[in-house]
Amino acid sequence: MTELERKQDRAPIPSGWDYASAPESREIVKVRERYGLFVGGEWLEPKETYTTIDPASEEPLAEVGQATEKEVKLAVSAAREAFENGWSALPGSERAKYLFRIARILQERSREFAVLESLNGGKPIRESRDVDLPLSAAHFFYYAGWADKLEYAFPNRKPKPLGVAGQIIPWNFPLLMLAWKIAPALAAGNTVVLKPDETTPLSALLFCDVLRQAELPPGVVNIVTGDGRAGAALVKDEVDKVAFTGSTEVGKAIQRELAGTGKKLTLELGGKAANVIFDDAALDQAVEGIINGIYFNQGHVCCAGSRLLVQESVYEDVISKLKRRLQTLRVGDPLDKNTDVGAINSRQQLDKIQELVASGEEEGAEIYQPPCRLPEKGYWFVPTVFTNVAQSYRIAQEEIFGPVLSVLTFRTPDEAIEKANNTPYGLSAGVWTEKGSRILSMAQRLRAGVIWANTYNRFDPTSPFGGYKESGFGREGGLHGLEPYLKFE
């Protein structure tokens, strides 16, 4: 009897079922100590270098080049040479096969790239493994198929490549943004010079090895690293087209710089998306959607659902579910497979987030942050929710680009539309309701380039992405993503 009783004694419940740290091994990727600039199929020794780090630990990872104006010019010349002597004359079906090779190699090496992406950028490995890499490979695969079918995309218009494209990408999805730029440009017959963001150059540099394996002719893709100075040099150089994804401020500067030059331009800039929840939404799933909308990739997403517009009749329910769900978010080592929220990309970005959050509290919003132990080193910010936010507060107007959500309420669909559109931005929006006609009506009236209904942050190479108003112009993805890289008769 006693023996049986003893067996029934409850073992002490471990306080908080701890998930095992399940770190993805770093061994899979070899980071060189020093990288040059990839120009004309060769590695050029850079005159000036700087150190790129791991934002989760501030550990230095490698020395990379800070490209000078001269070096950028060399890259553009190499691209021009490749364009005129081979690439543009190559039949589309041959260009297609190069792009298919690149896609397949990325698939083969996807774990290696995913680890590097998380190491250099701070995003959780689960995201880089399950989202960034598959989408990057898929993007090349999709555009490979267009390379020899352009006349079907633009019937009767005799599409031709522009020449050399200068492309500048941000730090939030380094490899994916590279794919979004290079794939359509090459499919259309152009050659490129691409500058990754200075904080996340490593996946672009490793990509050069994929180009080597694919035997891409030299000069078709050139990679120059560095900060805004290298970008400015690229924009000013002899390129036929500029494609920029980044902050609205820099986008405007580029647009001014290009005025009168005849160079074609596409811009994909910031956003302050409204995520609208109606009282008939599938609530628990809508809360998952909110989480996905603003805490995915630490909120470093131009299309982040950073303004939550909740219908008043369901406000209490949503907020209590949201707060409870925030408590189960795991902030930590980006290489840990159990991590939900990774590191903030840089000191600069962290400062900006802290400044805006402070302004939110000052202006009178109510702040909620779940209890969270942050590591000593590295750049971290706890997922945050502000309630009692007014339209005019800085946290409702300015793009924070961090894991910070501002909550506002509305009573009717008209009011939701008014508030959602009341911003100079227009990149994306979310709608949560089980009623089909309402989804379509909201989609029709929201002034945003991408509308997610009952989901959020979904991307696909076939689906055009881009903004209205100050969120930029031009579309990436889909048939429409080819247009910016072609000229027509």
Added chain:
Amino acid sequence: MSRLPVRKTYKLFIGGEFPRSESGRTYEAEGQNVARASRKDVRDAVRAARGAFGKWSGMTAYNRGQVLYRIAEMMEARRSEFADFCSGPKEVERSIDRVVWYAGWADKLAQVLGSSNPVAGPYFNFTVPEPTGVVGIIAPPEPALAGLVSRVAPAIVGGNAAVVVASESHPLAAVELAEVLATADVPGGVVNILTGRREELAPVLAGHMDVNALDVSGADGEVPELEKLAAENVKRVVHGAPDDQSPWEIAGFLELKTVWHPIGV
């Protein structure tokens, strides 16, 4: 004393497997004994195709495109074998490139063939292409490889499953292709290949009530008879080009579905 080679046995390809004809018959072609399919084999092949259609059409377009690309990968590895069974290496290269060309269409069809339609009323209206189901293909007698590939690729890239009556005079390229399909991650039953007498098999396929479309590119004088048989269940009859490529070849095997939904608060 030279080594005695192990000779291949040329069988049918049904449901991802290589059975002999249930009739036990063979015929001689290109110096080999090749399985001679019967009406019952046609029946089994259609059943296999119908069984595979749900899964194949349910895959994402991206996935299907990747499978077709893998077919090209596997074909590339067997270039010399294929060259022996058709007019030569140039035809093999053309055939591989054709498969790659069609692979790239999988995730673009909806954008080129579909539409969002601006109806005169508060409705959201869109049209999407969908695969018709099971496609019966009478493969062109020539070119042995390029003809076959030019008819099979457009049929399956859109999500259909196919039952192919191979070229009667040059069936070996088709059996070689079957071996490629078996190793290229193509789900069993998506493509079924029957070798044998065209005049025996074509009418069975044309009259089968569970086949949705008939590609008569390889039929000749029999076309009027086949079209009459096809009318029994209103099959879509396609007269394809034996050695060409176009998205309209794909469209011949697709249905168009239009959906309406009101727009309102």
Added chain:
Amino acid sequence: MAQAPALPTGFELPLEPRLPRIGSIDQVAIEERAGTLAKRSIKRESKVFALELAVRMTDLTTLEGSDTPGKVASLASKAIRPDPSDPGVPSVAALCVYPNLVPNAVERLRGSDVKVASVATAFPSGQSPLEVKLEEVRWVVEHGADEVDMVIDRGAFLAGRYAKVYDEIVQVKQASGDAHLKVILETGELGTYDNVRRASLLAMAAGADFIKTSTGKLSSAATLPVALVMLEAIRDVYEETGRRVGFKPAGGIRNAKQAVQHLVLTHETLGVDWLTPDLYRFGASTLLNDILMQLRKEKTGRYQSPDYFTID
């Protein structure tokens, strides 16, 4: 005084006691969420605890036409002492049998802490008249069953006769007396996640002590998304009324890995409070041996062979 007419449907007003709003479930989102939670890996120390907990929460089950007193006797020994070579492994929570075998089970389990659970109400179909079903419930309770696992009338549910489904549960609860009542929804027949949520809320409103996914007689059963829907419904009822209803996934959980995934799901949705045999049970037969194998592997560091664990 005149009675006010009943409110028409559409106002989603809860029945007594108060209930959360019914609402809907988005299929794509719930399957994705369940998929993400399934990928969590738990610490090794937590794993041993989780596996022993899983044993303590198992309803060891045999529900076959061919069940005999002999079969029940051997299963009862296993229930009390799952791993004869390791007395550290606890007993299971209950032995679950058909009504005819209840007296045998009671006899064999006398003196132990293992409960006797009986299925009733024309299990598994539920397609019998209510009087017959109630009589069956009273019979098993009289003969010593501690717990009753009933099935809802899915025919009535799918035909929209929710009041009939509700009434039956209320009456079965009454007939069960002190025995605790588990209500089986047979989620594989309900067709949509929306229906799973509706049936869950209905069963809890009618007085269920536990809601259970399946009879185990259908091939599709306790998937993670279905479990998540039911756990969320349980949570909503708890938040609204303070009442804790238990959960039993049954059918389709064949190995320890799946069992742990279910526990992780529960922990993330309801917290530690539900991780006790009073509020959580696994309906299982082959699951137990796999858990025992995993436990031994965690304790010895070596992968195990099924040969070393009894098949009863």
